[in-house]
Amino acid sequence: METKKKILVFIPQFPVLTETFIERELSKLVERNNIDLAIVALSKGEGNVSDNLRNKINYKRLSLYDAPYILLFFLTHFSKILSLVSSIEGKCCKKLFLVLKAIGYSRYFSTFKPDLIFSHFMSEPSTIAMISSKLIGVPFAISAHARDIMISADNIAKKVEWAKFITICNKNAYNSFLELVSEEYTSNVFVSYHGVDVNKLVKDVNQSDEKLSKLDRPLVLGVGRLTEKKGFKYLIEASKILKDKGVYFYTFIIGSGPLYFELEEQIKKLDLIDYVSILGGNKGLPNIKVLKYLSIADVFVLPSIQTREGDVDGVANVLLEAGAFKLPIVATNAGSTLEVIKDNETGLVVPQENANTLADSIDKILKDENLSTRLGQGAYIKIMEDFDLNKNVEKLELLLMQ
DSSP states (O other), X not given: OOOOEEEEEEEEEESOTTOHHHHHHHHHHHHHTSEEEEEEEEEEXXXXXXXXXXXXXXXXXXXXXXXXXXXXXXXXXXXHHHHHHHHSOSOHHHHHHHHHXXXXXXXXXXXXXXXXXXXXXXXXHHHHHHHHHHHHTOOEXXXXXXXXXXXXXXXXXXXXXXXXXXXXXXXXXXXXXHXXXXXXXXXXXXXXXXXXXXXXXXXXXXXXXXXXXXXXXXEEEEESOSSGGGOHHHHHHHHXXXXXXXXXXXXXXXXXXXXXXXXXXXXXXXXXXXXXXXXXXXXXXXXXXXXXXXXXXXXXXXXXXXXXXXXXXXXXXXXXXXXXXXXXXXXXXOTTGGGTOOBTXXXXXXXXXXXXXXXXXXXXXXXXXXXXXXXXXXXXXXXXXXXXXXXXXXXXXXXXXX
C-alpha cells in the first residue's frame, strides 16, 4: 500500500475569522484524502474549524523548556548556524533570533516526520519554515497572499531560490512579486487562487438553525476588517448621499478592527444611525452569520483602496462568497478585484475613494431589478468557472504531491 505524502502546514494563527479561505482549503485537502496533513499554529484564532480538521491541529509556542535543546544544538552545529545567519537578510541580532527560533521549531516539526513544510505568508513564518527546512533536511513551500508580499515580506530572494514552490493567490501580488526577484528563479512561482465551495455555502445556510428574513428595506452589505484599505468610510459617505437623495435602505457593515470607533463616530456625525450599522460590536460575526446576511442582502459593496504604504486587497474571499449567492456587486478597482469583477458583467466597478460614484452605482442596482439579476448571475458564473474550491484545491494538491 502506497504511503501518503506527509505535509506539515505552518501558520501563525489558526483558524482566523478573516482568513476562512485557509481553513476551507485545508479542510478540502483533508476531505480529498490524498495526503497526510498536519497543522502547526502558534496560537488559536476565533474562526470556525471543520470537523475533519480538529485532530489535525497542533498549537506550539516555544518556551523556556526548549532553551536547553536550542543552546545545545547551537553549540554543536555552530558552523551551520553561522552559515544560515549569514545567508538571510536583516540585522545580525534579528537574524540570530530567527535562527534560534527555527532551531526550536525544527525540533518540533521533525516529530511529524514531514515530507514537506508548507508555510503561509511571505513574512516571518515562512522565514522560520525556510531555516527549519535546512536544519532538518526537508523541503519547504510557501503560500503567499497580498499584504505579506506588499508590506511585510522578508528574505524574498532567498525564499524563491530555496523553496520547492511558491503559490500566490492573486495576479496583482504575483506581478508585484516577480518584480522583486531574479527571473532565473521564477519558474517555481505560481498563481493559485483560493476559492469557495458554492454548494456547501448554500447548504450550510439552508441547514442552519437560525434563520434570517428579508428586512423591511433593501440591504446594502459590506464585509471586511475595519482598516484603511477596506475603504468603509467611503461606503458610509455613499450612504449619506443615498439618504439625502431619499433612497430607503439599510447599510450593514460586518467586521472588526482598529477603525471601529472612528467609523462609529462618522455614522453619528452624518446622522446615519437609522441607516448604517456596524454589526458585531467590533468582534465581527461567525462566518455562518456572514453567509446568512449575504443570502438576504440586495447589494454587496467592496469599497477597497490601495493605501499610501501599498497595502491592498488580493482577491477578497467575501467577494467570492457574495458571488456564490448571486448578489449584485459594486466594487472599486483596487488590488485584484478586477480579476473577479468585470464592469457591467459580473458587477459594477467604481474608482477608489469616490463616494459619489459608489452611491450612484448602488442606487442604480437598487432601482433596476433586471440589472441586479444579470450582475448577480454573471458573478455566480465567474466564481464557478475560476474560483471553485474543488478545482483549485486539486491544482494545489498536485504541487504538494510532486
